[in-house]
Amino acid sequence: MRQVVLDTETTGIDPKQGHRIIEIGCVEMVGRKLTNRHFHVYINPQREVEEEAFNVHGIGDDFLADKPLFAAIAQDFLDFIKGAELVIHNAPFDVGHIDNEFSKLGNFPKVADVCTVFDSLAYARKKHPGQKNNLDALCKRYGIDNSHRELHGALLDSEILADVYLLMTGGQISMNGLGGADSDDYEAQLAVRRLSPDRPPLRVLRASDEELALHEERLDLIDKKSGLSLWRKLENPPLEHESD
Structure with a gap:
């Protein structure tokens, strides 16, 4: 099964008020394993970034001025996600913005026409009712180091979400078989560390x-x-x- 973990950053909350996508970050998984393939782009939204949004992601107007328009990257983006299951935290927000961008171009499908969508926020709320389920809270709950995440960023957040998704949906999550997220010493059991693909082979x-x-x-x-x-x-x- 091919999955694409996806996140966007935008100029503001509501596309109906003219807000646009300014960053897209995606990482690919096949058979629940990261493939090291990704899609990442910054986009000139042709409008100002709201101050509240800037405080979240730190991406400003000057930085975006020379970036491509969405029309220039739309086909490459569609080709990357087409046929995959999208894993998105708070999917209605991102899908709404993507559909808005596609609709401006004409002859582009809606996300639901080419992908299935797994909303990891909705899943987390069912799995951990009554608790905080934003990405930072889930990282803490599942023992994922996100200390390098000072501001939101689409590619970084999609990489972190991939780790969260795999642990949250994977059943047994420790090699010693000590159990899952409901066990008392859960946080002490986990230490997620992505190994470099260039590491030397294991000694036999x-x-x-x-x-x-x-x-x-x-x-x-x-x-x-x-x-x-x-x-x-x-x-x-x-x-x-x-x-x-």
Whole structure:
């Protein structure tokens, strides 16, 4: 299954009041694994950014002045998300802005016509009723380090949301099997750290001749006490034409 975790930043809240998208950030997952493919662009909205919105994301008019218009990136963006399940925190907000931008161009579909949408905020509210479920609160709840997130940013937030989504929807979340988000020591169990794809390969430690000999002696003892050991049965399975 192909999923695209998506976030946008805008000039303000309501597209019906003329507000526009100024940043889109997407990361791709296939089979619940990040692929390192992403889509990220800043956009000239052809209008001023409201002060309240600027205080959230820190993206100003001067920075956006030389960025492409939405029309210039629309097809590439559509090609990236088409056919995927979109994972979005508070999906109606982002989808509403995207549909508004597509509608201005004509001959572009609505998001619902080309994608399915998973609203991670709605899911979090059902999973953790009566609790804060914004992205910062979920990072704290699931032990995700977001200390580098001083302001909102579409690509950074989509990367963080991907980690939140995988933990929130993944059942067992620790290698030691100590349970999930409802366990008392949950936060102590988790430490999410993304490894670099350029890291050196893991070192393979092979048994020495002495260790292999001791292993065979142990198998001989098992054979003597209880018949052929399971280990040797797995090492030497009977051929298909052999009878019992």
